[in-house]
Amino acid sequence: MVATAAILGTTQAPASAAPVPGTVNQCNYIQDGGGNEIACDVTITNYLDLDTGLSRSDITVRTCEGAVGELVCTTIPVSFPTATTVVDQCNNSANGGGSIATCNVSVENVIVGDATTSPATVNQCNGSGAEGPEPTLNCTPVSSTTSAAITQCNASVNGGGAARRVTCTVDSSTVSAALPVTIRQCNDSVNGGGSTLTCTASLTHRILPAGTVTPTPSPTPSATPPAVTPSATPPAVTPSATPPAVTPSATPPAVEAGQTPTPSANPLIPIAGGGGGGAGYGTDLAETGTELAETGTDALPVFLIAAGALLIGGILLTVMLVRRRSTQL
Known part of the structure; x- marks a missing residue:
């Protein structure tokens, strides 16, 4: 609870309200x-x-x-x-x-x-x-x-x-x-x-005295990019693939073999789908409720389920046709 409505009336209400100007x-x-x-x-x-x-x-x-x-x-x-x-x-x-x-x-x-x-x-x-x-x-x-x-x-x-x-x-x-x-x-x-x-x-x-400059609120410091561990051997590039453009000022973090890269989150930017926190501001991506797209799904269970559904559907259709034929006779 970061901000609530102002306290009015005599009923129980939250103690605090975010201040309004003045x-x-x-x-x-x-x-x-x-x-x-x-x-x-x-x-x-x-x-x-x-x-x-x-x-x-x-x-x-x-x-x-x-x-x-x-x-x-x-x-x-x-x-x-x-x-x-x-x-x-x-x-x-x-x-x-x-x-x-x-x-x-x-x-x-x-x-x-x-x-x-x-x-x-x-x-x-x-x-x-x-x-x-x-x-x-x-x-x-x-x-x-x-x-x-x-x-x-x-x-x-x-x-x-x-x-x-x-x-x-x-x-x-x-x-x-x-x-x-x-x-x-x-x-x-x-x-x-x-x-x-x-x-x-x-x-x-x-x-x-007139003309004195008063201090202004300090801006929130920007996040420092993560350190990059240099790779001993550059990764192979497929000739048919065009490597993506890289901005000179940003260096991507190192990713170990076999790991899926995890996107970083700016703690000052609201993350959609935040769990239990109202506006969804947070620094822990695991707690925001945001799900990453899944990859590498095993197709075999899908085909087995589809085949089973088709078999059951065919049996039901055959029974219906037989019952209709018996009714006509």
Whole structure:
């Protein structure tokens, strides 16, 4: 499972969806019912050139879900030709007794040009940690700000449990009007006795002089052709056969006598008929479900089957003719 549909509604659904341009939306409305665990992370680097107006983002999302202590994880790296400005994760999830949620967001904006920053506003740990022994909150800071850049850990972990069961932190963060970003996570979640919540958020900026060239994603390296073992004696060529043209830059791999050559597969190219993997991307040709044409079939069993079929058909035809003749008489 590389990508799934976005999480909507209140029904159980896969934790992760491949990010769409501008937004990361994952781990919302999942794993309710008690005794469940989620662990979700988002790391984003945005690039923006104010002179050209061009932007892009490099993203890595990681989602884990399952029963407590039995997490199944998926990691998806992806790049977009536009900046990602909204992160929405771990909201309305893992509601039920004895559940655990651990979620983290880290966003860095790299802005080329004349831009300024200011401290990020925070709305965190409000209406959370009701009941149970004090202190129930371990939040830095505890802050209530309307329309904040970072909103997390509100209305969560109510119902009793251990002390300091709400641990939420916003690292030193900044905002910029040149590239506004909002983070919303860990709200209305893990409400149930004996549950715990741990969430962190970070939003930072690097301002570079105009004209600075930012790094671009490295292309996937091409496959190195296999080494060729030189043959001691060149193979004989039938005079009537014209040897195929050979491209000077490509050298075919050596094939030992008696073996059937096996075509190589580029791991970045989908292989049709892939077994059990959706799009069929794979590096192991044996697992793709693709079959090679068979050669050297023994013809004797075919002739025996054909002869037997003809014999049986002739007997049936003779019986039918005899029965028809008897009926006429």
